[in-house]
Amino acid sequence: MHLAYPAVLAVLLFCVGLYGVLARRNAILVLMAVELMLNAVNLNLVAFDVWLRDTLHAGQALTLFTIAIAAAEIGIGLAIVLLVYRNRGSSDVDRLRDLSERDDSETGARSGSSRDGKSLAPATDNDAGSGSDQAVQGSSDAGRRPA
Numbered sequence: 001m002h003l004a005y006p007a008v009l010a011v012l013l014f015c016v017g018l019y020g021v022l023a024r025r026n027a028i029l030v031l032m033a034v035e036l037m038l039n040a041v042n043l044n045l046v047a048f049d050v051w052l053r054d055t056l057h058a059g060q061a062l063t064l065f066t067i068a069i070a071a072a073e074i075g076i077g078l079a080i081v082l083l084v085y086r087n088r089g090s091s092d093v094d095r096l097r098d099l100s101e102r103d104d105s106e107t108g109a110r111s112g113s114s115r116d117g118k119s120l121a122p123a124t125d126n127d128a129g130s131g132s133d134q135a136v137q138g139s140s141d142a143g144r145r146p147a
Contacts, residue, residue, distance in 0.1 A: 006047035013040035027081045027091040031074060038070045 013036055020033025042063045049059025085091045 003047060003051045006043055010040040010043040010047070013037075013043065025092050025094050027084070027093050028078075030093060031077045031081070035070060035074065038066060042066055 017033045017035075017037035017040060020036065021030055024030050024033060045059040045063045045066070047059075049057055049063075052059075081091055084096060088096070
């Protein structure tokens with residue numbers, strides 16, 4: 001058999017895996033696409049090992065090593081995905097943006113400001129001592145000291 005047949009098949013498998021990593025949003029499907037890419041690499045390793053007629057069978061040994069690494073990656077990856085799903089309720093990769101910057105509409109809603117511009121955040125002792133508008137207007141918080 002020519003080397004071109006497994007090499008072309010490996011390229012096709014790798015391209016399908018690459019498309020899966022770039023286009024999918026579900027974390028499980030992204031992990032499956034990464035596994036497909038690793039299997040394409042394994043196919044190349046074995047094909048070149050047979051083509052070179054290596055007496056040490058280094059390609060096959062590297063393939064076994066890659067399979068062991070892939071199994072560990074899937075175990076840890078699935079544990080992370082299950083933990084994220086439990087905490088967030090979704091395994092959508094696009095929605096997992098803890099460290100990204102938020103839009104102005106999201107920061108306004110999360111910072112505690114209302115539509116009329118008044119802050120809804122409870123005042124602290126420092127706010128009451130500095131003469132802020134919150135301490136003068138009063139609040140429904142019974143635990144705060146009056147200004």
